[in-house]
Amino acid sequence: MITVRRARTITAPRSRIRAFGLRTRLLAAFLLVAAVSAGTTSALTYREARNALLKTTQDTAVATFREQVQQTGFGLPVIQREGLEEVLRDLARKGKPRPWVVFAEYGSFRASSGENPVSTVITPQLRRAAQTNPYGGFERVVKDGVPYLTIAMPTVFKTGPYSTLPSGLVLYAVMRMTDEQINVDALLTAARDGALPGLAVALIPGLIAARSVLRPVRELRRAASSMGSGRLDTRIAVRGTDELADLAVTFNESAAQLEDSVHELREAEARARRFASDVSHELRTPLAGMLAVTEVLDEDADHLDADTARAVRLVSAETGKLAVLVEDLMEISRFDARAAELNADEVDVAEAIRKTLQNRHWTEDDRVHAELPAGIRARLDPRRFDVVIANLVGNALRHGGAPVTVGLRTGERPTGTPVLITEVADRGPGIRPESIPYIFDRFYKADAARTRSAGSGLGLAITQENVRLHGGTIRAGNRPDGGAVFTVEIPLDTGEATA
Numbered sequence: 001m002i003t004v005r006r007a008r009t010i011t012a013p014r015s016r017i018r019a020f021g022l023r024t025r026l027l028a029a030f031l032l033v034a035a036v037s038a039g040t041t042s043a044l045t046y047r048e049a050r051n052a053l054l055k056t057t058q059d060t061a062v063a064t065f066r067e068q069v070q071q072t073g074f075g076l077p078v079i080q081r082e083g084l085e086e087v088l089r090d091l092a093r094k095g096k097p098r099p100w101v102v103f104a105e106y107g108s109f110r111a112s113s114g115e116n117p118v119s120t121v122i123t124p125q126l127r128r129a130a131q132t133n134p135y136g137g138f139e140r141v142v143k144d145g146v147p148y149l150t151i152a153m154p155t156v157f158k159t160g161p162y163s164t165l166p167s168g169l170v171l172y173a174v175m176r177m178t179d180e181q182i183n184v185d186a187l188l189t190a191a192r193d194g195a196l197p198g199l200a201v202a203l204i205p206g207l208i209a210a211r212s213v214l215r216p217v218r219e220l221r222r223a224a225s226s227m228g229s230g231r232l233d234t235r236i237a238v239r240g241t242d243e244l245a246d247l248a249v250t251f252n253e254s255a256a257q258l259e260d261s262v263h264e265l266r267e268a269e270a271r272a273r274r275f276a277s278d279v280s281h282e283l284r285t286p287l288a289g290m291l292a293v294t295e296v297l298d299e300d301a302d303h304l305d306a307d308t309a310r311a312v313r314l315v316s317a318e319t320g321k322l323a324v325l326v327e328d329l330m331e332i333s334r335f336d337a338r339a340a341e342l343n344a345d346e347v348d349v350a351e352a353i354r355k356t357l358q359n360r361h362w363t364e365d366d367r368v369h370a371e372l373p374a375g376i377r378a379r380l381d382p383r384r385f386d387v388v389i390a391n392l393v394g395n396a397l398r399h400g401g402a403p404v405t406v407g408l409r410t411g412e413r414p415t416g417t418p419v420l421i422t423e424v425a426d427r428g429p430g431i432r433p434e435s436i437p438y439i440f441d442r443f444y445k446a447d448a449a450r451t452r453s454a455g456s457g458l459g460l461a462i463t464q465e466n467v468r469l470h471g472g473t474i475r476a477g478n479r480p481d482g483g484a485v486f487t488v489e490i491p492l493d494t495g496e497a498t499a
Contacts, residue, residue: 042191049187054140057097057180062138062151064096065173069153088113091171100173107168121148122172130154130170140177147177216244220251232259283326294319328458332442335465342469344379349420350408352382356389357406367402368393376410378420378492384466391459392424392486400426400484410492418492419472425485430478439476440464 068091088102092113095102103112103119105127110117121141129137130152138151151173157165219236226234235255236248294316301309334340350372354363362368389406396404407423431439438444443457467474472490479485 046187046191050184053183053187054177054180057177058138058140058149060097061095061100061149061173061175064094065091065100065151065171066136066153068094069155069171084111085113088171091173095173095175098175098179100175103172103174105170105172119150119172119174121174122150122152126150126152126172127170130172131166134166147181149175149177151175216248220247223251223255227255227258232262283322290319291323325458328462331462332458332465335462335469340465340469342381342384344381344470346377346379347382347385348374349376349378349380349385349422350374352380352385353389353406353408353422356386357393360390360394362393362397367397368404368406371405371407373408376408376420378490380470380490381466384469388463388466388488389422389424391463392488395459396424396426396428396484396486400428403427411489413489419489420492422488422490423485424488425479425483427483430482431476431484433478436476440474 072087072091084104088104088111092100092102101112101114101119103117103122104110112119121143123139123141126137126139131154134154134156136151136153138149141148141150153171153173155167155169155171157167223234223236232255235252238245238248238252294312297312298316301312304312331340353370353372357363357368357370363370393404393406404424404426407425409421411419411421413419435444440460440463442461445457464474467488467490470490472488474486474488476484476486
């Protein structure tokens with residue numbers, strides 16, 4: 001038996017009854033074995049008792065009839081019915097274990113100790129046996145639901161110590177076996193009634209056995225569920241030396257290794273986050289000075305020679321990219337540190353998207369088309385929603401193809417929650433199918449040959465984090481007629497601002 005030792009309080013999950021769970025299968029198997037055992041034992045006991053009962057009755061009747069026939073003298077040839085019937089009635093009275101009805105057949109002559117000279121239960125097979133075997137034969141016959149024992153015994157002349165000669169007279173004894181049938185039925189009822197309580201009794205050890213097997217399994221499941229919820233210090237107390245104890249030892253060893261590995265990974269991740277945050281923070285001050293210098297140099301670039309002017313503009317452009325990368329790194333660091341806050345307010349979504357496009361001068365030409373129905377309002381963080389739209393449209397313009405379409409509508413999730421749906425689609429070559437699962441990864445480049453780009457490589461990752469902060473989802477795909485499409489779904493009412 002194993003029990004769970006918890007370093008923290010673990011709430012055991014509520015037990016669920018499964019129609020075909022392990023408990024049900026164990027009980028079914030146990031009851032099946034018990035039923036087969038009880039049924040087999042009852043059947044064998046019934047068969048042996050039945051055979052013994054019938055054999056005793058049969059042997060007694062056959063031996064008695066043979067003895068009586070051998071001791072009775074018959075005058076042959078048989079010519080008087082009255083005298084023979086009297087002899088037959090005398091034989092019938094001496095029948096054991098109960099009286100018989102005795103029939104005699106001599107050629108075409110028929111007589112009996114009863115009312116009918118011919119029996120309807122004596123079969124042709126028994127008559128043939130009486131003609132071929134000097135010791136006769138017997139059969140058990142059921143007619144109209146009534147069981148009978150029929151015995152055939154031919155009378156013979158002794159012609160020598162070991163030889164006989166048939167006389168032609170054959171005697172038959174017919175005995176009802178209703179008492180034996182009653183006893184056999186009683187045996188069957190007893191066997192059946194004994195098997196059913198046996199199954200009921202077998203259910204008790206079956207439940208105990210199932211409980212002893214399932215309790216450690218349930219505790220192991222609770223421990224695994226506890227670890228899955230983040231409590232990596234959960235262990236199982238090992239007791240005994242059976243297979244379940246070996247499983248508990250293996251579980252504890254695996255849990256300890258997993259805890260050590262996760263602890264190391266968390267420490268490494270924390271160090272990486274601190275490093276990115278510290279580097280970004282330290283770079284902001286020198287970058288601010290570099291940006292100021294490059295702005296002055298850009299203003300005087302027209303007065304410099306061509307080579308110098310080209311170098312100045314290159315330094316200015318690269319410094320601007322570096323500044324964007326540093327800002328994006330700091331933003332990602334805030335998300336990683338769970339320090340990003342959502343300052344939600346009710347806004348006109350169509351107007352918010354128009355401002356984003358106008359502030360970046362994307363509406364001055366035909367590169368961006370907006371399909372924005374009026375009257376849609378939602379609780380959003382205006383700054384973060386502006387980042388989402390700007391990153392998606394900017395990404396479409398850089399890597400897709402114009403014109404870029406920004407669509408807005410409302411819908412419902414399968415759960416019935418109303419959502420705000422924003423789509424940004426372009427007319428470019430689309431996204432390769434193998435790249436779609438990784439398109440929101442940090443620094444992922446869908447085109448392996450493109451080692452440099454105008455962006456920081458963090459735009460889509462930041463977009464995804466901002467959408468998640470709103471409680472929404474974002475997915476990437478391709479249009480049927482070509483081009484990539486990004487779909488953002490945000491609940492229309494995000495509730496209070498969350499941190």
